Amino acid sequence: VFAGKVVVREEARERVLASASELGYVVNGLARSMMGVGRQTMALVVAEMVGPSFAELAAAAEAVATREGLLLMLLTSHGDPAREASLITTLREQRAAGVILVGSARNAAEADERIVGYRDAMEQVGARLVLCGRPAPFEREDVDAVDYDHEGGVHEATRHLLDLGHTKIAFLGYDPGFTMQASRFSGYTRALSERGAEIDDELVVVAANTTEAAQKALHDLLERRPDVTAVVCLTDVIAVGAYRALRARGLRMPEDVSIVGFDDAPFVADLTPPLTTIRAPFAELGRRAAALALGLVTASEHDILGTELIVRGSTARVRSTRR
Amino acid sequence: VFAGKVVVREEARERVLASASELGYVVNGLARSMMGVGRQTMALVVAEMVGPSFAELAAAAEAVATREGLLLMLLTSHGDPAREASLITTLREQRAAGVILVGSARNAAEADERIVGYRDAMEQVGARLVLCGRPAPFEREDVDAVDYDHEGGVHEATRHLLDLGHTKIAFLGYDPGFTMQASRFSGYTRALSERGAEIDDELVVVAANTTEAAQKALHDLLERRPDVTAVVCLTDVIAVGAYRALRARGLRMPEDVSIVGFDDAPFVADLTPPLTTIRAPFAELGRRAAALALGLVTASEHDILGTELIVRGSTARVRSTRR
DNA sequence: TTGTATGCGTTATCAA
């Protein structure tokens, strides 16, 4: 009766259902899926459960999982390769239908090899691995990935600043060791190069993705280089750190310094001034990644979703003189 | 070898491990936990994956799940009782070790009965149910719950405003149909009563928990009652809506109107002015709920965690005249 | 220390 595959007399079915509800019986999903009837779970692995992007993406992925009758497992790797590997093992043991690895990854051949290993391991238990928000390793066509246009987004933002007359444009949050950081940075360099501008290494500053780290990093930069009139921030979190640093130094936005962020986090439109930022389609990203992970669609090519520059009050035309 | 219970010769164990890694074999966790060896998952059910509180709480719960070797399933109910019931059934089928129901619940006897039913249903398959961020139904001692002091938090915030000389204090986000809304509101009424102030019904305004709804609600209130000098907001999201409404009307904060929120969401300290708000220990909440759900601790009584008023720039002494 | 049998709650198959 519960399997639903076999034809049963109506009266018998009702008798079974009645006893079941009387006894509080429910099918043992573990035994059921052990018979290969179908997986019951899929997984989403993120470095940390932070940021708006994470919630939006997870919610979208869960929605498609639910539609397919699956539960969504949410795991964190804390950016630790060992923990990541152990999660993959556990998910294999659990016979998850698919796993989505989301977020920036280490930008190294060794990391790429790990990913391919994970993919093969999952495949061995009949599950899919899909990358989300990061490029496929070695640009391999045989690893499913859905990403958004980090490079294009920052390129558009940087060009926006160039169009406003800025020339001393800093990049805050540089870290070539990670894919996301590297590709966003390359959007910055491309925009500058297209205008024939040199990359001023001093204006490219490393900062961890926290408000505090960003604040300190920009503070230090402005000590050395008070001529900066605009800063491209890796993320909105970093942009908020930039706001704090500028405010602490008595500089006005956007009159003295223009700021652009990335993510369009909640509330950044309510800052003073409202943050100009880049919006990525996180919900769509989660949907596609989940659909890929469950084999509902097949990746025609590597999907790269577009981003959108949202111009608000934190960017303005450069002023010829400062102070 | 994999069960680890039996003593095996070292050479044999190595031979097994070698073959396993060669074949890519991993234990079938489904079959294993079917033997009652131990559950492998626990679940966290929220209405929506929004808000900072959610991420912080989920991360903390996942940390203790991980420590116990379990995976965390994250499910959304969208506030729909039918979906909630269906999730409970699925989790019973999956033999989850425990489930945490988090967030505001409907404030009705019928809802309480549902919860007790869920608890019994989970118990039947040897799993625990724990409520988080909402009170136990009917104040039943036999339903595990860990909550924080909604009432006390808002009471402290309201008294803070009273101490600053405010008398026309509005409450934004009223909705007696839900536990969280009701208990936060009662903190407001208690603070007023303690000072011998009447509750002015016109100053108590309904608003859904979105920035847009709050903005419109406060706008409408100020049309009718321009004498309001302070507003207690159900959440930070609503407080941001209040900021917008005030700004749109050309009112200054805190000179013309003081605002307090609830949650201490990211970035609210970076608004202009920085938001005075109430911080609840979401991480601790998640930790305790998870520990309870896994039976690591037993609830001595119903845990009510304390909150903390964080005074920032959005509240100030009332001015005798406006404009 | 190792091999063998039994049972767990399903699905699937085949006979009645």
Added chain:
DNA sequence: TTGATAACGCATACAA
């Protein structure tokens, strides 16, 4: 339509 039985991959107990 229904009942009996094998098989799934494991844990457990017991014998070798």
